[in-house]
Amino acid sequence: MSVAGWWRRQGPWLLGAAVLAAGAVAGPYFDRQREFRIHRADAARAVPAGAWGRYAGAEWRLHSVTVQDQTLLPRDLQLPDNARVLLAELEIRPDPTTTGESNVARCALRLRDGRGRSWRSAPEALVAYGRRAGFALDCERPRERPVGQPYMARLPFLLPDDVPPAALRLELQLFPLPPEDVEPPGTYLDMALPGGR
Amino acid sequence: MTEAAPRLPPPRWRRFAFSMMAVLLGASAVFWLRRHEPSYVERFAPIIVRGATGQHVPARGFSVAIPADAPLEAGRTLLTPGITGNAPPERQPSTGLWLSVPVRIEVTRDPDRVTAFLRDRDGREYTATAKSSAEPGRPFDHGGEAGRMFESNLAGLSLAPGFPASGRLYFEVPADQLEGLHARFHLGPVMTPNDNLVDIDLGIDRGRANALRGAATPELRTFVVRGGVL
Numbered sequence: 001m002s003v004a005g006w007w008r009r010q011g012p013w014l015l016g017a018a019v020l021a022a023g024a025v026a027g028p029y030f031d032r033q034r035e036f037r038i039h040r041a042d043a044a045r046a047v048p049a050g051a052w053g054r055y056a057g058a059e060w061r062l063h064s065v066t067v068q069d070q071t072l073l074p075r076d077l078q079l080p081d082n083a084r085v086l087l088a089e090l091e092i093r094p095d096p097t098t099t100g101e102s103n104v105a106r107c108a109l110r111l112r113d114g115r116g117r118s119w120r121s122a123p124e125a126l127v128a129y130g131r132r133a134g135f136a137l138d139c140e141r142p143r144e145r146p147v148g149q150p151y152m153a154r155l156p157f158l159l160p161d162d163v164p165p166a167a168l169r170l171e172l173q174l175f176p177l178p179p180e181d182v183e184p185p186g187t188y189l190d191m192a193l194p195g196g197r
Numbered sequence: 198m199t200e201a202a203p204r205l206p207p208p209r210w211r212r213f214a215f216s217m218m219a220v221l222l223g224a225s226a227v228f229w230l231r232r233h234e235p236s237y238v239e240r241f242a243p244i245i246v247r248g249a250t251g252q253h254v255p256a257r258g259f260s261v262a263i264p265a266d267a268p269l270e271a272g273r274t275l276l277t278p279g280i281t282g283n284a285p286p287e288r289q290p291s292t293g294l295w296l297s298v299p300v301r302i303e304v305t306r307d308p309d310r311v312t313a314f315l316r317d318r319d320g321r322e323y324t325a326t327a328k329s330s331a332e333p334g335r336p337f338d339h340g341g342e343a344g345r346m347f348e349s350n351l352a353g354l355s356l357a358p359g360f361p362a363s364g365r366l367y368f369e370v371p372a373d374q375l376e377g378l379h380a381r382f383h384l385g386p387v388m389t390p391n392d393n394l395v396d397i398d399l400g401i402d403r404g405r406a407n408a409l410r411g412a413a414t415p416e417l418r419t420f421v422v423r424g425g426v427l
Contacts, residue, residue, distance in 0.1 A: 115410040160359030
């Protein structure tokens with residue numbers, strides 16, 4: 001039995017086994033890569049301070065983030081002693097399409113500091129106060145604003161007073177996530193604050 | 198000089214036996230690996246972070262402490278806030294005991310809720326009774342007592358980094374299962390695979406269990422009323 005004859009007979013089987021082995025490794029690898037993309041760091045779409053960012057059928061611009069004067073807050077607001085209310089003003093220009101108008105309402109905003117900690121907009125502690133003060137709970141278009149026009153959403157945040165606003169960035173994502181044909185999985189806007197990092 | 202005899206191929210039965218041996222060894226290896234691989238439950242089991250009362254126990258995304266200087270309390274009936282400030286508190290009598298556990302909880306990354314339960318020596322688990330929906334500082338005026346009402350119950354409370362919450366958790370447990378209870382905590386309403394699970398031994402031995410049963414109050418309140426600020 002010659003060596004050349006052995007390779008001729010076994011070659012196709014070996015090739016088939018190699019293809020199956022490669023598939024067995026590559027299949028799960030690409031599956032995991034797809035899962036990983038949802039949480040990858042580069043899913044963030046960075047937006048410089050004061051610039052417009054395009055996301056989910058609309059354009060978004062962080063106009064300002066201001067610290068609310070403690071003395072102007074209602075006295076019956078039961079907040080922790082170290083709490084500070086920040087107000088983010090977000091300018092929104094939805095595309096004049098159904099997708100643009102319907103997506104913007106379900107925005108979820110977070111302020112994140114350099115240590116990875118985050119705070120959601122309109123937390124439970126501020127819902128009652130936010131309603132009285134006319135702040136938004138989400139990015140929905142105010143009823144009095146005509147469709148097709150840009151508008152401003154003012155959203156309150158509650159942060160500890162040891163977090164300087166300059167150390168923050170605003171993260172904007174839709175919840176639930178937009179479909180894959182609108183945005184790649186997990187994409188969100190990572191907006192620098194005016195005068196921030 | 199004699200000519201070397203040509204090497205004959207091994208007999209067919211030896212080649213067959215060798216191949217069979219190789220196949221059997223391979224099959225045994227696969228069988229052994231399958232038998233010894235971690236089960237589904239083992240692979241996704243929580244990572245347990247152990248602690249004791251009086252210790253600050255940091256875990257992934259949150260930290261918990263059961264202060265050693267605040268006592269465990271027990272009661273026969275749990276009193277929670279009524280529907281309105283003038284309504285009588287709601288009563289939840291128990292055939293066992295209500296156990297009140299002091300805690301200090303903080304989330305360290307993202308806003309979330311912390312789920313708590315007790316685990317007894319037999320592995321049975323008791324969830325913390327949910328916090329009422331009464332807003333903190335709601336007026337209270339009932340039974341000659343007036344003021345503003347504050348819930349001490351932290352179960353299901355929405356937490357944010359930088360704002361640690363101190364209060365109590367209330368569990369209904371059989372009166373004969375106090376000994377050896379552990380308090381367990383995880384982030385969010387459900388555990389995700391390989392989540393951190395904080396496990397704190399409450400340090401209840403037989404003597405302390407007897408003392409708790411003996412000192413159980415008829416009524417255990419989840420709220421306090423601070424008067425004079427209406």
